[in-house]
Amino acid sequence: MPDETSRARLDAATKQLEAPLAVVDLDAFDRNAEDLVRRAGGRPIRVASKSVRCRYLLERVLRRDGFAGVMAYSLPEALWLAGRWAGTDLARVDILVAYPTVDHTALCRLAADDHARGLVTIMVDSAAHLDLVDAALGADHPEIRVCLELDVSWRPVFGRDIAHVGTRRSPVFSPAQVRDLATTIHDRPGFRLVGLMGYEGQIAGLGDRPTGKPLLGAVLRWMQGHSAQELAVRRTAAVREVGKVGELEFVNGGGTGSIETTALDPSVTEVAAGSGLIGPTLFDNYQRFTPAPAVLFALPVVRKPRRRTATLFSGGFIASGIPGKDRSPTPYLPAGLSLIGTEGAGEVQTPVNGRAAKDLRVGDRVWLRHTKAGELAERFTEYHVLSGDRVVETVPTYRGEGQCFY
Template structure:
């Protein structure tokens, strides 16, 4: 069976459920997991939990050979996973917190929990972060595992010029910067340097083949080739300078969109990926891979206000990032529907137009895709898991387990 979902299959599987609802097509999810492993070509993949936000799916992918460890997005999330997995087969799972924490209460919980301290690494990119940990815990705190973040944006003008392509993340840019911070971590009691992270968002999260924009596509590919070449040298030099001071357990890089170029860098020991499991619309615009839509949501038709237009209930699930049409959810099935430019996706109603609207009746459902992978889980407390032609189980999202982390 093709992993591409059909409208008839989705409607039949969920006919006993009232929309709005969200589903996981595990045929597509497993297909995407296998494709990520293929692309990684032997390099372990750390699953990025912010793109999943559902414990069932995290556990499912951790069973897949080729995946190892979780990249959490907050320290409270990592602590929750460590606690909830205690006594299970996932106890001791390596948990890397991808963003620096300033949560004093969470740091105190970490310091008091020996199994969590053995599994969780926090992110730092400045002495300020070390000072904050000391302020929260006192300078005699137990050993905390620490990962440094290297900024790997592309700065083609003298390395630090005004041209900056990529996310605004760490101030640690040069190998010298990285070695200096590593020395400070090694010098201070209560910290153990275990890893380096270097996320190339200008490659991993920026599609190189936007539909109908060939000039932009060519420009993006030009930028990404040059950025990858510069990064391979700078990241390798940073790793060499740090490991001259002491060994690292891991060097993490990349994301779903950069697996091929990241794994080509021999200084990298693991890659991160999460969005490629879900297949949101933001990842439709890549040449090198094409994830299947694995998580979808359905909205019911509640009005027929005009010929060729139907109105859906709810749907204003707008993705984070720069405001624009590419942050709106996209009508998916039946094919041939579009949002209206003057309304978009609304808080309580979303009108859609197109030839397919003529065949839709009140009570029918329209299937849509979200722009970003994990954020849909903040809108629904549960995902209905479709296997084959039926819902096999219903599983909670993070929100359904009464936890939110950002």
């Protein structure tokens, strides 16, 4: 729980820095990394870069035991990372692009780069993706590594899509559909099928212990348990079908919220995680684990309109997803502050109410947490790295390196 000692440490460490600012608590980040490895139970963890968006942090965790490979969001990002790491100890890190690409320019860059082409794998879920690559590169293009995405949502009504629980991603659901697409890829010149991937968002992305809603939590745990059981059988069958066509290098599954259940599936060779390194508020409502808040941001008090209200500068860092209160940043320190329901977090100001507000003065800082891990890096060009009670380094985010892939 947050306390005044934590606030005093943060304020003292950053007193020479101007707010707004964002910090990485390196001790918390490393503890979170250790916990992810523990939860993975021996499965290597592929780091989801979308949840980090800071090369310093990606490189730090990739050099730890238990982590291997990157799951990138876009092909331009994958090419950038491969280029930056060429000639370093991370030069052989393989990079899986988690979403299909329709970027002709990036595909041409991939085809022309022998180093990147040996490391980067693009995602496909239909022959249309293969057609697009051929259209971008020509029919006689160099071999492109591809991963087939399996829809791992739960369809509780006899496997039919009339009841779909999970994210809307791949159209490939059944083992037979996997076999057919794997055969198409295998028979298509210029492509090599190396992986199978599935993101179980209904398990990994839904907290099973929602605050103040025990009945909903019970329903979620029931759903997630049944979904995991069904998926273990179907994914194993899908992997078996692909094996009839060719050998896979990896089978990727999971996310921060589902590592334990995904790792129990014997067909999975690696798990994906990223948000668990950062510890945003989205992961406060899980029963199996509690990541430490490793990235925080501070906003300065610029007004005191009332005795128990303080108005902060900026702060409207609203997370993606279904709009709602749970997408807003959360006041963290001093404890006892909350956003105002009629105004919320705004682009230019964020008022907060609470008993602690009466002691705040113009120029003081309020520390907040964001909802989704990587999205804070879109708001700040740098993170101040905190170890113990001092800032030891200041490092750029993707934005700070002039990159915007989203």
